[in-house]
Amino acid sequence: MDIPLGHRTRGAGSLWTRGPAAALAGALPALAFPEPSWWWLAYAALVPWLLLLRTARTARRAALYGWLGGAGFMLAVHHWLLPSLHVFILVLALLLGALWAPWGMLVRALLGGVPGPGRAAAALVLVPSGWLMVELVRSWEYLGGPWGLLGASQWQVPPALRMASLGGVWLVSLLIVAVNTALAGLLAVPAARRPAVAGLLVCALAGTAVWLWAPLPRPAGTVRIAVVQPSPDGTPTQRLARSEALTGALAGRGVRLVVWGESSLYQDPADHPALAARLAALSRRTGADLLVNADAPDSGRAGISKSAVLIGPQGLTGDRYAKMRLVPFGEYIPARSVLGWATKVGKAATSDRRRGTHQVVMPVPAAAGLRVGPLVCFETAFPDMSRHLAADGAQVLVAQSSTSTFQDSWAPAQHASLGALRAAETWRPMVHATLTGVSAVYGPRGERIGERLGTDRSAAAVYDLPLARGTSPYTRWGDWALYGAVAALLAHGLVAVVRAGGRRRGTGRSGDVGASPGRRPVRGRR
Numbered sequence: 001m002d003i004p005l006g007h008r009t010r011g012a013g014s015l016w017t018r019g020p021a022a023a024l025a026g027a028l029p030a031l032a033f034p035e036p037s038w039w040w041l042a043y044a045a046l047v048p049w050l051l052l053l054r055t056a057r058t059a060r061r062a063a064l065y066g067w068l069g070g071a072g073f074m075l076a077v078h079h080w081l082l083p084s085l086h087v088f089i090l091v092l093a094l095l096l097g098a099l100w101a102p103w104g105m106l107v108r109a110l111l112g113g114v115p116g117p118g119r120a121a122a123a124l125v126l127v128p129s130g131w132l133m134v135e136l137v138r139s140w141e142y143l144g145g146p147w148g149l150l151g152a153s154q155w156q157v158p159p160a161l162r163m164a165s166l167g168g169v170w171l172v173s174l175l176i177v178a179v180n181t182a183l184a185g186l187l188a189v190p191a192a193r194r195p196a197v198a199g200l201l202v203c204a205l206a207g208t209a210v211w212l213w214a215p216l217p218r219p220a221g222t223v224r225i226a227v228v229q230p231s232p233d234g235t236p237t238q239r240l241a242r243s244e245a246l247t248g249a250l251a252g253r254g255v256r257l258v259v260w261g262e263s264s265l266y267q268d269p270a271d272h273p274a275l276a277a278r279l280a281a282l283s284r285r286t287g288a289d290l291l292v293n294a295d296a297p298d299s300g301r302a303g304i305s306k307s308a309v310l311i312g313p314q315g316l317t318g319d320r321y322a323k324m325r326l327v328p329f330g331e332y333i334p335a336r337s338v339l340g341w342a343t344k345v346g347k348a349a350t351s352d353r354r355r356g357t358h359q360v361v362m363p364v365p366a367a368a369g370l371r372v373g374p375l376v377c378f379e380t381a382f383p384d385m386s387r388h389l390a391a392d393g394a395q396v397l398v399a400q401s402s403t404s405t406f407q408d409s410w411a412p413a414q415h416a417s418l419g420a421l422r423a424a425e426t427w428r429p430m431v432h433a434t435l436t437g438v439s440a441v442y443g444p445r446g447e448r449i450g451e452r453l454g455t456d457r458s459a460a461a462v463y464d465l466p467l468a469r470g471t472s473p474y475t476r477w478g479d480w481a482l483y484g485a486v487a488a489l490l491a492h493g494l495v496a497v498v499r500a501g502g503r504r505r506g507t508g509r510s511g512d513v514g515a516s517p518g519r520r521p522v523r524g525r526r
Helices: 015-032 039-043 047-054 059-077 079-085 088-111 117-138 150-154 158-188 190-213 236-248 273-286 377-381 383-391 411-426 473-477 480-514
Strands: 218-229 257-260 289-296 305-312 315-322 362-364 370-376 396-401 430-434 440-442 459-469
Touching (some): 015 039, 047 088, 059 079, 150 411, 158 383, 158 411, 236 257, 370 377, 370 383, 377 396, 383 473, 411 430
Parallel strands (some): 257 289
Antiparallel strands (some): 289 305, 430 440
């Protein structure tokens, strides 16, 4: 049932003007992410979209504006894929944007018309919970994964990182949408101003309390690691030679682990003894173990996988990890028999990579058995993967990546920023090493350590990485913020069903009392 909006013409507007406005409003939050990194904008960026949804003429219009806004958001945060996917990116944006259609209807139901204090207060909980459900569904790897979660825009804000250690990036997203909802109510709904102000105060007090009293990781010494970033230029053979030269220059500097980027090798050392011997000699010269990444067939199995491979002075240690979560269209095509035409309109994967089967924690002999948890590229976007590695005993998270296809876009900086969230969530330092930039290192609170290697650098950088003891609340308790959002929405749905049943029973009783026995109902004209 649509909620009456008072004057029918107020806020209705034309579909042809409000539809594009919804798409633009949905795209606005993308500016909070790198490269612009206007993190402060996230706390008000949803307000125009919320105001447009609450004044939609019908629930169907609200769903449409939610869909178009969602498509605008997805297109904005993934715009750097345009050179690779061409027109197909519009198809993807429209498909994923449909996830926001129910959220649009929810916003209208809670904030539309003239909501009383009770409905306005409920909106402060339910609108953020609905947004979180959209983030959860689209985080499924086969739908593209959790790139552009709203909470990830706060990667450089210490209080937000502290909050992530309690409830992950999900809790940060909840807070941001709650603030936006309160601001929308404060601006547009006079009856909701008191709950809106109260909601803003609660958010501010919650952030302050977390900053003052949330537990912190305990220092546990340091380890010296190095990141080798060869260059975006040259052939694979030339990049390998450059990586070897940069690594060799680290000899005598006390480095215990050297990390190379994703696809740093196009041959698997396990199948090429001469290559394995070269890398082992490099390990002996530097006194450090090498974590390289092979984008190649391995052990005679069919297909190609991307594998993190650890090499010490004696050669292969036997520790390796194959990438489990692949980039849709970049490393495989979902339902290739149906969507394989994407290869004809862009640079989609011509063949599917093979998936790994399980996560691995590797001890590093040169670093006194330091346990590292490798991730490959896209996997740093998934909070659950780093959390599981930390729970399994990883002391350092290591991400190997390459965004060489998107060098001149927002993608490298945005990808590197995810390391801060993963470090803060798990209390484990994060090393984000890339083939072509941006490479960055973060401490166990999500703080940046040392210099960042941009896309214009070819260098080896050394970091004294702080280690930490303890288990973060998010590692221990998991996705409780998501479960709370689901519970709130289910409770709201149950209350709505009960009220609807009560209204139907009340209508039926009044009809029985007022009806005359034996009298046929009067049929109106059509």
